[in-house]
Amino acid sequence: MIVKNLKELRELCEAVGDHVHLRENGKSKDGSFIDILIGMGTCGLAAGALETFEQLEIVLKKKGLNHVNVISVGCVGFCHMEPTVQVNIPGKEPVIYGRITHDQVEKLVNKVIIDGGFLQENYLIKSFRRAVI
Amino acid sequence: MRGESEEMIDLLRDKVAELGLTNTVKVIKTGCFGFCEEGPIIKIKPDNIIYVKVKFSDVDEIFEQHVLRGHIVERLLSVDPETQETYKEDKALGFYKKQYRIVLRNCGFINPEDITEYIAVRGYEALAIVVSENTPEEVIEVIKKSQLRGRGGGGFPTGLKWELTAKHRRSDKYIICNADEGDPGAFMDRSVLEGDPHTILEAMAIAGYAIGASTGIIYIRAEYPLAIHRLEVAIKQAKEYGFLGDNIFESGFNFNIEIRLGAGAFVCGEETALINSLQGMRGEPTKKPPFPSEAGYKNMPTSVNNVETFANIPPIILNGPEWFSSIGTENSKGTKVFALAGKINNIGLVEVPMGTTLQEIVFDIGGGIIDGKKFKAVQTGGPSGGVITGDNLDTPIDYESLRSIGSMMGSGGMIILDEEDDMVAICKFYLDFSREESCGKCTPCRIGTTRMFEILERLINFEGTPEDLETLEDLAINIKNSSLCGLGQSAPNPVLSTLEYFREEYEAYAYRTKKTSYQIIGDKCIGCTKCSKVCPVDCITGSIKKVHIIDEEDCIACGACYTACPVDAIIKP
Numbered sequence: 001m002i003v004k005n006l007k008e009l010r011e012l013c014e015a016v017g018d019h020v021h022l023r024e025n026g027k028s029k030d031g032s033f034i035d036i037l038i039g040m041g042t043c044g045l046a047a048g049a050l051e052t053f054e055q056l057e058i059v060l061k062k063k064g065l066n067h068v069n070v071i072s073v074g075c076v077g078f079c080h081m082e083p084t085v086q087v088n089i090p091g092k093e094p095v096i097y098g099r100i101t102h103d104q105v106e107k108l109v110n111k112v113i114i115d116g117g118f119l120q121e122n123y124l125i126k127s128f129r130r131a132v133i
Numbered sequence: 134m135r136g137e138s139e140e141m142i143d144l145l146r147d148k149v150a151e152l153g154l155t156n157t158v159k160v161i162k163t164g165c166f167g168f169c170e171e172g173p174i175i176k177i178k179p180d181n182i183i184y185v186k187v188k189f190s191d192v193d194e195i196f197e198q199h200v201l202r203g204h205i206v207e208r209l210l211s212v213d214p215e216t217q218e219t220y221k222e223d224k225a226l227g228f229y230k231k232q233y234r235i236v237l238r239n240c241g242f243i244n245p246e247d248i249t250e251y252i253a254v255r256g257y258e259a260l261a262i263v264v265s266e267n268t269p270e271e272v273i274e275v276i277k278k279s280q281l282r283g284r285g286g287g288g289f290p291t292g293l294k295w296e297l298t299a300k301h302r303r304s305d306k307y308i309i310c311n312a313d314e315g316d317p318g319a320f321m322d323r324s325v326l327e328g329d330p331h332t333i334l335e336a337m338a339i340a341g342y343a344i345g346a347s348t349g350i351i352y353i354r355a356e357y358p359l360a361i362h363r364l365e366v367a368i369k370q371a372k373e374y375g376f377l378g379d380n381i382f383e384s385g386f387n388f389n390i391e392i393r394l395g396a397g398a399f400v401c402g403e404e405t406a407l408i409n410s411l412q413g414m415r416g417e418p419t420k421k422p423p424f425p426s427e428a429g430y431k432n433m434p435t436s437v438n439n440v441e442t443f444a445n446i447p448p449i450i451l452n453g454p455e456w457f458s459s460i461g462t463e464n465s466k467g468t469k470v471f472a473l474a475g476k477i478n479n480i481g482l483v484e485v486p487m488g489t490t491l492q493e494i495v496f497d498i499g500g501g502i503i504d505g506k507k508f509k510a511v512q513t514g515g516p517s518g519g520v521i522t523g524d525n526l527d528t529p530i531d532y533e534s535l536r537s538i539g540s541m542m543g544s545g546g547m548i549i550l551d552e553e554d555d556m557v558a559i560c561k562f563y564l565d566f567s568r569e570e571s572c573g574k575c576t577p578c579r580i581g582t583t584r585m586f587e588i589l590e591r592l593i594n595f596e597g598t599p600e601d602l603e604t605l606e607d608l609a610i611n612i613k614n615s616s617l618c619g620l621g622q623s624a625p626n627p628v629l630s631t632l633e634y635f636r637e638e639y640e641a642y643a644y645r646t647k648k649t650s651y652q653i654i655g656d657k658c659i660g661c662t663k664c665s666k667v668c669p670v671d672c673i674t675g676s677i678k679k680v681h682i683i684d685e686e687d688c689i690a691c692g693a694c695y696t697a698c699p700v701d702a703i704i705k706p
């Protein structure tokens with residue numbers, strides 16, 4: 001699909017923005033899905049992010065949580081806390097958790113996704129702020 | 134809000150002065166803490182307690198209760214709306230809040246292998262605007278006005294480089310993205326490529342449009358397989374959407390990008406060596422001039438720019454050059470990404486506005502030194518840079534300030550050293566690196582760095598002499614002045630800078646006064662005998678419940694006792 005001009009590009013930007021809006025301000029049009037971002041740069045992978053990723057998919061499937069997406073992203077910068085996971089729930093500020101190795105996944109899903117709670121030990125930061133633009 | 138904050142600062146200063154506490158309590162005006170919606174904010178250090186929405190009338194209470202008595206004023210703490218917990222300090226707050234992310238804006242935020250996520254954050258909009266609404270000259274003007282300078286180490290103005298490349302009228306021109314990133318301890322460029330590859334493609338296309346090139350080449354080391362993979366995926370997707378290829382956005386502009394792998398030699402990051410390597414020749418630098426902007430790849434005008442430099446381009450186009458030049462210091466605009474490593478709590482990748490002090494980077498963002506040890510120095514610029522000591526921690530980060538204290542911005546590796554680090558050993562490490570990585574083309578660098586390395590090795594083995602220090606200094610200055618390229622010209626920097634700030638450590642080796650044995654602090658020793666049991670050369674004496682002693686002559690400094698001691702009564706040499 002070739003984007004022909006600026007207007008088409010801006011329309012496309014609007015049309016595909018739902019996931020990004022959820023991360024930016026907690027508001028997606030659809031409003032029914034949750035995004036879990038996993039830092040999967042070289043540093044994250046070295047700390048076991050791939051195992052976390054796979055385990056998340058397994059656990060979510062097992063529990064029938066089909067509205068939760070697992071998304072691979074680059075490094076957030078918290079190298080000392082890898083693997084890092086960011087949870088984006090509609091209407092809430094994103095929360096970043098650190099040291100979510102594969103054995104922490106079940107706990108994370110139960111506490112944060114199912115109970116809507118907080119994982120105190122792994123908590124790093126809660127903020128919409130990621131950038132300036 | 135600003136006016137009220139100023140009044141509060143004055144009030145606090147008056148109170149401190151009134152009680153004669155100016156030496157122990159400092160009232161400091163800082164920049165924004167990041168959560169402006171909760172301002173005005175007062176932070177008390179070293180407790181790291183943050184009070185939010187402070188009113189003029191609250192200042193008294195904070196001063197009386199917290200500053201004078203150490204009681205926390207609970208009602209002014211920030212309350213988490215969800216958990217209803219008051220939080221005194223966010224664990225990661227310092228790490229995040231002093232940062233300002235332009236280059237890393239999408240890293241960790243979008244899926245790098247999904248182009249629609251990049252489009253959703255206004256990806257390729259800058260390219261679309263440029264090719265459909267601006268002339269190449271206008272684009273160059275915008276970049277010049279932004280005052281962006283190259284992030285690959287040299288700090289050359291990017292707009293000017295593009296202009297110099299654009300003015301040559303030749304059939305072919307090239308844009309090269311320098312993703313060699315060879316200095317030990319640096320991983321900024323890798324993270325950008327892994328986390329946001331489309332930004333680099335978009336910026337390269339913009340650069341191509343500006344200088345009149347239709348080919349872009351990414352020179353990346355083969356040791357970065359994940360970054361290479363993500364770039365390949367990104368290029369494929371960008372072609373499918375028509376962001377690369379022919380007639381981009383129906384403007385008549387064509388641009389294609391190819392990836393070329395380097396074998397990972399440090400010298401191939403130097404632009405002329407890089408170009409030689411691209412052409413299948415030995416990765417050796419050549420004399421400048423001619424500069425690549427005149428005769429680069431295939432002898433055609435070429436603009437070589439660093440990954441991080443490119444990552445700044447789309448935001449500058451979208452937000453305007455004034456926005457960019459409003460960030461930073463007088464001569465260094467925008468932000469810089471640093472890779473924090475070494476003896477620091479928050480090892481990681483940080484992006485701060487130019488002008489941020491090292492103090493803020495090491496202690497506020499980096500969270501201070503591991504195990505509460507004492508800070509010794511920061512090494513910036515890797516094998517080409519130098520050390521910055523505690524005395525210079527208030528130096529604002531910019532190209533000129535760092536150079537004036539004998540270090541350099543470099544590409545952004547920052548290694549934090551603590552009291553236990555041995556400066557001579559660290560220099561030996563860097564010289565070993567430079568000597569290995571010297572391409573051998575010019576004599577000063579090839580032989581000189583090896584001689585310097587040998588002297589350092591001699592010193593560390595206690596085989597050196599005081600004269601060695603003079604020879605070392607002499608060699609350093611000569612190599613600096615007579616080498617062909619930046620590698621040799623900067624390889625002596627670590628030695629020169631440590632000789633300036635830590636000469637006594639060199640002298641301790643040269644005059645053989647350096648302690649080589651571990652020691653037991655009598656006051657702390659509980660006589661548990663654990664150390665004497667593990668000592669492999671039986672040089673620790675003492676009976677149960679009595680203070681033990683290490684025989685300095687026999688100690689081989691293996692450190693076994695140090696590890697075994699349960700009460701930290703043993704000190705390293």
Ligand SMILES: Cc1cc2nc3c(=O)[nH]c(=O)nc-3n(C[C@H](O)[C@H](O)[C@H](O)COP(=O)(O)O)c2cc1C
Pocket residue numbers: 282283284285286287288289291311312313314315316399400401402403404405437438439440442544618619620
């Ligand atoms: C020994 C040596 C190694 C270098 N390594 C790199 C590198 O890894 N990445 C880089 O961008 N620039 C490196 N440079 C600087 C490049 O020569 C060149 O100045 C830079 O790529 C220009 O891009 P910029 O203007 O965007 O900074 C190196 C220079 C020298 C002398």
